[in-house]
Amino acid sequence: DTGVSQDPRHKITKRGQNVTFRCDPISEHNRLYWYRQTLGQGPEFLTYFQNEAQLEKSRLLSDRFSAERPKGSFSTLEIQRTEQGDSAMYLCASSLTTSNYGYTFGSGTRLTVV
């Protein structure tokens, strides 16, 4: 297993366009998390899945954001009608349900909205 993979690594888009990011977690991990990180800050929770069920979504997440994990394996995060304030690093992580073992993060997708 090569760890958590995220695609693309970088995305530049014009304001108002839609973007979609993909995350492939570690295959044995049933939990998958999405975080957003801006420069100089720690990761901010967006949403998480246990298998295919989305169990929690941050109240900070506007309705322009949607995430799916249709078969309990890979996940996608879509942002509709992007705004400049969406520019950030989007991090995906996976873990076992017993999360005291920690999360394994991917390298992230850097989004720049121009």
Added chain:
Amino acid sequence: TQLLEQSPQFLSIQEGENLTVYCNSSSVFSSLQWYRQEPGEGPVLLVTVVTGGEVKKLKRLTFQFGDARKDSSLHITAAQPGDTGLYLCAGMEYGNKLVFGAGTILRVKS
């Protein structure tokens, strides 16, 4: 959501010096984790502490979890340039998700 405060926000030291980073909250966590992050990469887990008062050592790094499970510290002995990076503490909300502090940027000069 519970909040974690890290201090200092930025630390610049000479190679060979010792340092301590603090992570504080008014809330209790089921566990606390420390991560290190390099520019353009995701955070990498260093350690998980679970029991109040627990101390864990990882080579020159010593991690401590407060007795009340609300705070933690990371002590680095004889810092090396390779220790440079962003150090993040993260508290596990019971059975739920990790909440991260804002991080401490460490720069070790040779």
